[in-house]
Amino acid sequence: MRQKTIITSTLLCLGLASSPSLLAEISITPPPSIAQPTTTPTADGRTPTPAAIVPPTETAIDAINNDASLDPPPVGGTVNANDPREKIKDAVVKVHIVQHTYDTMSPWNSDSQKGSGSGLIIAGNLILTNAHVAADSTFLEVQRHGETKRHEAEVVYISHESDLALLRTKDVNAYKNITPLELGDLPKMQQPVEVYGFPIGGNTLSVTRGVVSRIEKQNYVHTGENLMAAQVDAAINFGNSGGPVISGGKVVGVAMQSGFLTENIGYMIPTPLIRHVLEDTKDGKIDGYGFHGFLTQSMENPAMRHKYGLTDAQTGMLVHKVYKNSPADGKIQIGDIVTEIDGHKIENNGTVEFRPGEFIDHTHYIDMHQIGEDIKFKVIRNSQLQEVALKLDKPGKEYLLVKPNQYDKQPTYFIFGGLVFMPLNQDVIDSMDGTPARIGTLTYESPDEIRNEAVIMTKVLPADINKDYHHDSNLLIEKINGEKIHNFRDFYQKVQSATGDFITLQAADDYQLVIDRKDAIARQPQILAQYGVNADRSKDLQISEPLNAPAPVAAPVTVTPTAPVAAPVTVAPTAPVVAAELPPPAVTTPAAQPVTPVVVPAPQPAAPVVGGSHP
Structure with missing residues (x-):
């Protein structure tokens, strides 16, 4: 499920759709223009759906311990081929992109823009990057660190909800001799990390260091999805998007977005979300995240707890809405108190303890399920404890009357x-x-x-x-x-x-x-x-x-x-096609007129939460 929230100036999505005027305002030089358009969309303006491929699997790289991964590089300019960092750098690429975008409110107008991001080579000869790097792309090229040659690439899978995309070079042998990076586990608090990428459109690989400072559900700027994210204090700048975050020689996340008006605060997509997307591709398509079908509210208010007869030891969330024809329809009732999800105790504020002393919103465990899987709840109904299993039958966005943001197609008008x-x-x-x-x-x-x-x-x-x-x-x-x-x-x-x-x-x-x-x-x-x-x-x-x-x-x-x-x-677009009795018009083309960039959207009402609380 999804949540569309106010995108304020405190968060700024890294990548290619950044306004040059905005970059100028914060004294950042826009990325240089690169690449050329080539991909031809289908007749309805959509990017052709790629054929199903064998899903990526993880391949181990040489064992690297935490201390070795953060040792200073050798002094004097000598490159050690056995240095673990050199093998990591070999698998980092710069993504050059041309995007074809439409003006939402005047969708007959479109334009192309150029930019760049970062990516990493993973198993299956695939390249992992951000969805906001690859979205609306008409031409993609990737350039590996230490090489000048660019290889044309294509989007194989894209998950806008997760802000992740998988690319593949059209030359299948382009990087066959490169050792892919291996996915690690969810990092711990204060765990040291290194962020690799090509910030500010530079052509030289950048490596910054920091530690993991927070793990919780955050609103992803790309689509407003509310999913797990890890905050790091390593510098993450424009162009870092899609680059690997490394700890102990393994990938612990993908750089995603930066804190704005803050110093050295960035966010990465952690490996549990990356693995969810890789697992999602096994059937040859991206399904996204499911929705269990009901909404809840916290039970921290003493009067509410007393009304429903909860003891001090009992905690949970109160169900206040059940969606018709959803998995919960007929199984969950308004007034139920949900106390557990997949065996995890739900606190009165809606969080669960996922590691000792660390809490996250309970809907994270809904996010971790694939479409078609069952999710188990314990509920108190009429003072009786019951167990309920709900099957996540279809993507959460199908339960929305107002559909999420759309990409890779012309808006319908x-x-x-x-x-x-x-x-x-x-x-x-x-x-x-x-x-x-x-x-x-x-x-x-x-x-x-x-x-x-x-x-x-x-x-x-x-x-x-x-x-x-x-x-x-x-x-x-x-x-x-x-x-x-x-x-x-x-x-x-x-x-x-x-x-x-x-x-x-x-x-x-x-x-x-x-x-x-x-x-x-x-x-x-x-x-x-x-x-x-x-x-x-x-x-x-x-x-x-x-x-x-x-x-x-x-x-x-x-x-x-x-x-x-x-x-x-x-x-050279297609001219109007009107009602059957209307002859084709002769179109007069006026001179192009610039549109004033809108940097920060107007405040929007809070929309349903992704992954469980709201569709």
Whole structure:
């Protein structure tokens, strides 16, 4: 399950989507531009799904003890081939990337940007890095430490929830003679570590030292997932993302993100999460994390404990919501007190002791299960202790009405009469200048038989036919011509199949938008050309058109850059495909106009917690 929280300036994701203007503000030089685009996406804009491969297995490297791994390197410039550090360095790579990104609120606009990250070679001739390094990639190259040659690579698996990705060089023999790094155990508090990578876009490998200072569940900046993370006091900077964190000659984590406005505080993805992702790939696809199906609240309040008859020795969490059609439906009840998870005692604040004197949120043990596995609970119901086993049947995101952030595809949209419609997801919410309360509450809802996806009118492209609606934005569309909407595809098809003179859209409290259907069809080409929109619908909707729909017309368009981006590029996108009776429009392309970068998103309402407490 997932949690989308406020991303404040105290945490900054390391990697390639960093705004150059933001880097300038904190006196950091942006990474140099590198690489060239080459990968061709599918017709609907998605990255092709790679064929299933044999999942990676761990391969041991030479035994190295903790003291040897942290000894100072030899003085005088002499390189010792038997130095354990040299073997580690051999397996560290710099990842060069070109990303193709879209402007969420104007998804017909896109741009390419270049950057770099770090990675490590693991068993199976695979390269492990961060998902935020490889996300939206169109061209990847990897360059091993100590070499000048770059090898073209491709994404094999990517887990956005875990912020981890597995790459593979297209030349399968590129690194066959390199000893892969071996995964170690979850490090202990104050355990010394070394962070390897290529920070600030440099071409020389950097090694920084520190100790593990904290282990707890943290919100991953990439998607807002709430998962286990280890805090280290070694310097982790831009470009370190995806690099190995080493202790005792083994990988104990992957560098992920840095504390902002703090000194020498960084976060790494620990090996339990890495192993979870490697295990997840065994069926040839990434499933993610499951959801047990109920929400809980703490029981530290004395009055609440007294009401439910708990003794001083009894601890647990109170169930206050059960999701319909979830694993808990029919097995867990509101008012149950959950006291144990997989044999671990749950404290009144929701934590469990995972090592002597160290506590972590109990949902971590849900995160450690794969889809299809059972998770066991003990609950007190009507003063009686019971045992309940729940099967994690499907990824937690499927229990969300508002889906998580999306990558590697063009956002879905549809324009009709100058009104822009999109399915409501976390990307849209993140892009809003403040979230309306009605929309915020949807992040806690699950799909049902009536609606499994919300539809939102994000904005209006002003024209005479949509006069009086020009200031409307972020309207949830509840009905079309009096009929409820099941999902965005249903909404789109209802507009396409309408035959009446008017299309009436109803938002909350029966607020109405009335569109003259024939006028909207007739004026569509002019409105699109006026605002430099190259297509009235996203690629996934274009490929669903019937065979008698007008053929798309290619027209070169200079794309408006999104924020944050590199210099704009010129592409040749597909021109609008509109309703069957509408001829293909001639598109007029305006000059590109820069968009002011938005560095820190506006505060968002707390959304469901990943891995157990919330879907």
